[in-house]
Amino acid sequence: MTIDILMPYPMLPIVQEQLDAKYTVHRLYQADDPDKMLTEVGDRIRGVAVAFGPVDANMLGHLPNAEIVSSFGVGYDHINTDDCLAAKVMVTHTPDVLTEEVADTALGLMLMTVREFGQAEQWLRQGNWQAKGPYSLTQATLQGRKLGIFGLGRIGKAIAKRAEAFGMDIHYHGRSQQADVAYPYHASLAELAAACDTLMVVAPGGAATHHAVNAEVLKALGPEGIVINVGRGTVIDEAALIAALENGTIYGAGLDVFENEPKVPEKLLALPRVTVLPHVGSASQATRNAMGQLVVDNIVSWFETGKPVTPVPEMG
Numbered sequence: 001m002t003i004d005i006l007m008p009y010p011m012l013p014i015v016q017e018q019l020d021a022k023y024t025v026h027r028l029y030q031a032d033d034p035d036k037m038l039t040e041v042g043d044r045i046r047g048v049a050v051a052f053g054p055v056d057a058n059m060l061g062h063l064p065n066a067e068i069v070s071s072f073g074v075g076y077d078h079i080n081t082d083d084c085l086a087a088k089v090m091v092t093h094t095p096d097v098l099t100e101e102v103a104d105t106a107l108g109l110m111l112m113t114v115r116e117f118g119q120a121e122q123w124l125r126q127g128n129w130q131a132k133g134p135y136s137l138t139q140a141t142l143q144g145r146k147l148g149i150f151g152l153g154r155i156g157k158a159i160a161k162r163a164e165a166f167g168m169d170i171h172y173h174g175r176s177q178q179a180d181v182a183y184p185y186h187a188s189l190a191e192l193a194a195a196c197d198t199l200m201v202v203a204p205g206g207a208a209t210h211h212a213v214n215a216e217v218l219k220a221l222g223p224e225g226i227v228i229n230v231g232r233g234t235v236i237d238e239a240a241l242i243a244a245l246e247n248g249t250i251y252g253a254g255l256d257v258f259e260n261e262p263k264v265p266e267k268l269l270a271l272p273r274v275t276v277l278p279h280v281g282s283a284s285q286a287t288r289n290a291m292g293q294l295v296v297d298n299i300v301s302w303f304e305t306g307k308p309v310t311p312v313p314e315m316g
């Protein structure tokens with residue numbers, strides 16, 4: 001008997017080809033009338049492969065026989081796990097396979113921001129080096145900086161390892177102190193910010209972290225302060241960040257993620273000491289393929305053994 005899989009949005013070829021080979025895949029994004037397709041095939045769907053949301057009670061209401069939602073990416077704030085638990089739907093994600101890639105991105109973004117490498121490159125490309133002379137000396141340096149990591153999990157630890165090699169002092173904040181971690185722990189984000197001058201945000205999105213980096217935290221970080229965000233855009237109050245950058249409350253920011261992607265506020269782009277990337281943390285072909293493979297492996301394992309490979313923690 002064939003197993004029906006729903007694919008709301010396009011996914012990588014590595015995912016599409018393998019799912020097509022084993023299952024009947026219904027591509028919502030190709031339907032002339034997606035609602036009609038859901039009505040027609042919703043009852044038959046047993047698995048869902050997603051990269052975006054929302055996945056919630058409303059969506060699951062159309063899929064009464066869904067057993068698993070296999071999500072592409074380690075962050076799953078687009079999935080309402082309470083709704084999935086209530087509907088007895090397993091949720092999986094793709095941890096570990098992207099950890100080192102995202103940590104590399106974080107270090108690159110931090111260096112670009114502190115030393116203004118993006119702006120310096122533009123200076124050269126626009127002919128200013130020849131016409132006007134060298135790019136201005138950067139007023140910030142990585143040397144002597146203290147790095148506060150908000151979210152010392154898999155990626156946070158991989159960032160810490162790299163930052164140690166750059167000679168940085170590491171501090172961290174999370175919901176609790178980690179017994180096997182020697183870096184100083186701070187019980188609140190404002191305390192972490194006060195103890196550091198560089199704040200690395202790599203905590204997950206969702207209600208619990210929404211706007212955790214607010215005006216108070218930015219003030220505590222201080223005028224030399226630089227914020228790097230490779231976690232989720234919603235973790236930072238973007239309006240407060242823009243205000244803090246405009247009035248010199250902090251020095252600069254490097255952002256891979258934004259509150260309303262792919263929209264990035266013009267005010268942010270107009271600021272001189274801001275480096276922006278279009279959410280490319282894990283975006284190499286090799287790493288994205290590894291993530292895609294895990295999306296497939298979770299579905300295959302579920303239907304062959306009844307167990308997923310990498311369930312989200314809420315699934316117990």
Ligand code: NDP
Nearest residue numbers: 075151152153154155174175176203204208230231281282
């Ligand atoms: P982990 O679950 O391993 O780490 C998350 C860390 O955040 C944990 O140390 C946890 O510590 C902390 N944390 C979680 N919730 C809270 C909270 N409410 N308040 C304070 N701290 C919290 O995840 P990963 O390291 O694998 O990934 C982290 C995040 O990075 C993802 O959720 C995703 O949003 C983002 N990401 C971004 C990418 C990009 O392209 N820019 C790519 C991949 C991931 P504790 O339990 O002690 O609170």
